[in-house]
Every structure is written in C-alpha cells, then in structure tokens.
Amino acid sequence: MPRLLRLYLAGPDVFRPDAAAQGERLRTLCAAAGAEGLFPLHGEGVDIRRACLDMLDAADAVIANITPFRGTHMDPGTAFEIGYAEARGTPVFFWSADPRPLKERHPSGADGRDGEGYLVEDWGKTENLMIVPDGRVVGASAEEAIAEAVAALGFTVRNRDLQRRTRRSVAVALAVSLAAALLAGMIANRLIGW
Template identity: 65%
Template sequence: MQLRLYLAGPDVFRPDAAERGAELKALCEAQGAQGLYPLDVAADNIRRRCIAMIHDADAVIADISPFRGEHMDPGTAFEIGYAEALGKPFFLWSNEPRALIERIAAGPQGRDGQGRLVEDFGKPENLMIVPDGQRVWSGPAEAIAEAVEALGFTTKNRRLQRQTRISVVIALGISLIVALAAGMLVDLLVGW
C-alpha cells in the first residue's frame, strides 16, 4: 500500500491549477507515494471532501508560501491545524525562505505600520505553523522526499501487517485441517 500525501496549498487558485496538481502528484509518484490533490474532489462541498482526504492521508505536504499578502493561505493553515489535531505529520515548503521580520517592514521596536509586533522567531511563517524543530523546505520535491523517508516505515508496516494477517489465517486453516485429520485418525483407531 502506498504512502498517501495530502497536497495542501494555494496552488488550487492558480489558472493552471489542474496542471499544477498533476505536477505535484507526479512528484509524489516519483517517490513511490500517492498524492491527494484538493481539486480531485467534486465541487459540491469541497471543504468536507478535503477534510475526508486529510483523514485518508498519512501526512500533509503544505505550501506555506505567502499568498495574497505577507502570510500563507488561510485554508492551508486550517488544513495543517486539522492534520495536527488528527496526529498526522506535516511537511512544509515555501518559495519565500526569509523570516517574517525580514519580510514585513518593522520599525526599531519590531512593530509594523499599525504598531503591531512582528513575530521575530527566525521562521518564514507564524510559530504556530512552523513549530520549533519543523523544517521548511524550498520546494515541494524536498518536502515530499522528506515525508517518504520519514514515513516509509508506515507503508512497510502496513504491508507487514497484511502479510502477518494472511499468515495467521493460513496457519489457522492448516491447524484446523490437522486437528480434523487427527480427530478422524483417533476415531478410526478407537473404532477398531
């Protein structure tokens, strides 16, 4: 069974969204994984279907590049949070590697034009999105490769579980046949 990776990000809003989805899914396939792209669902209730895809996925690959401003797409932020709530790992990438403090104009006290503090944790996005220890890759290929490397055991474990179940069923079948044959042999010997 292939590793399933949900491909979150604002690429669904691009004019070439379907082609971009095919590219991202091809990157997954090249790594031996299956890419689950949000546009692969019917237009009726996209939210519900995307949530179902996240449930079906082993992990989320999320594009946190700035979208319509200095921060990432809010829908992608929701998908990352939802995956984390489910206990699913997520792997991030961004085409903007600079920390927020380097991207958002801030005065000497680290405040923006509205007087609000600009987060200065050396991360390309809010610390709730990029927790300590979380790497942000420069592109989707690297994030996908990391997910496959980190989660390859999941696929192997599923395969091993399936093989174990099959072996147990076969062993049970053989045991039943041996027990029946032994019972028939005892009946023959006692009957003489």
C-alpha cells in the first residue's frame, strides 16, 4: 500500500479551547483528501519545540493557518514553522479565515503609516510578503489548502514510494538470481566431481 502524503497542520489551532477536537477535525479533512494530517498537539512533559520540529521533518508539506492571532498578524510560532519548512525545501500551503489584505486589517493613515509611524505593507497580500511570496495562493479554509497540497504533491509522493518499492524489488530479484547462479554452480561442480 503506498504511503500517504503527510501534511503538518501549522497554526494557532493548538491554542483553542477545543484544540484536540479541532486537531481531529483537521486530521479527518486530510484523511478524506487521501493524506495523513500531523497535528502538533502535545501533552505535559514533552519538549514541544523538538516534537514539532520532528513532525515538520517527517512532513511532505505544511498546511499553514495564517489567520490573524492576537492582533492583525499570524501566530509567530506558525511563522517560525513556515520559515523552517521553507529552509528545508518543504512546500507550504496557506489558508486564512480572514482573507482581507494586511492593509485592510491594520489601520494606517493617508501616508500609509500606522499610529506608531511604521509603514504598513500594501502589497495586497493577506500577510507579510516574506510569508506569502508572489504567486502563492491563500485559501479561505483548511479544506482548500489541503486540496491544493494533495493535488500538487500527491503524485510526487506516490511516485517516490513506487520508486522505492521498485528499487527494493530489483535488489531482491538480483539477490535471488545471484543465489540461484551460485547454487547452480555448486550443483554443477558436484555432478562433474570437482
């Protein structure tokens, strides 16, 4: 049976009062799409950072909930996970329950600056352009981001799995052939009397 696409489910969902139920809902969405959801909810006594990094290392892609959290921007832990995934070359797929551009969510004056004088990005993106680069889509739901990931990567993971199984089969066939040749040589030597 081919291995399922593994999707790390990043986002502030782990802080919800119903985090376990939300994690199960997200994992169910992944399963319905033919993938395995890795939800980073950990119990007491666990090195959470290390456990999350291990899950990220095991993932084929990240589904990142970049919905604003405790302000106008996304959860900083999720931003870290996105950066970690990007550095490893792991694809990231985004979704946000608030798809408005950052400029609409964070008030600014006519000069484009906020109340503290800082420039508010106006790139028409849901989040900072370092998080959502040009050409990247931000879905309106987890379902959309999961479907995008499965459509983009499902074949690649199945193909990698098929390549691994094919290499294993070739190695077994080679070993069996070598053993049969050695056995045939031993039998021939006995028959000839060497």
